[in-house]
Amino acid sequence: MRNDMRALRQAKGQSQQDLGQALGVSRQTVNAIEQSRYDPSLPLAIRIARYFGTTVEGMFHVDGC
Template sequence: MINNIRDMRKSQRFSQDELAQRTGVTRQTINAIENNKYDPSLALAFELAYVLHTTVQDLFHYDKPIRLSEKEN
């Protein structure tokens, strides 16, 4: 999963700590999400979108791998 949280956070001039406080998680959690080491729960994804004034779809993109059988079609 690819996310735009770092870019959105910086464009609104939030530190990781401030975003963490506003969403009720730790700064380490925000860091892990931004570095694609942790996928947030659906509830946290919606909370992040709310705090960053955007949509979940704008924050996250699922980069689905293409299967060999799909390439052949």
């Protein structure tokens, strides 16, 4: 599943560490999500979307859709 997290994080001038602290997860988790190696749980996906002022559907894109 692709996502826009890296671009949105960089647009805010944040590091992965900064974003991880804001979301209550590790920098490694942020990195894994940005690299599409890890799909977040629904509660985390909702927190991410709300943090960036978008919807879960707007943040995460299922390949082929």
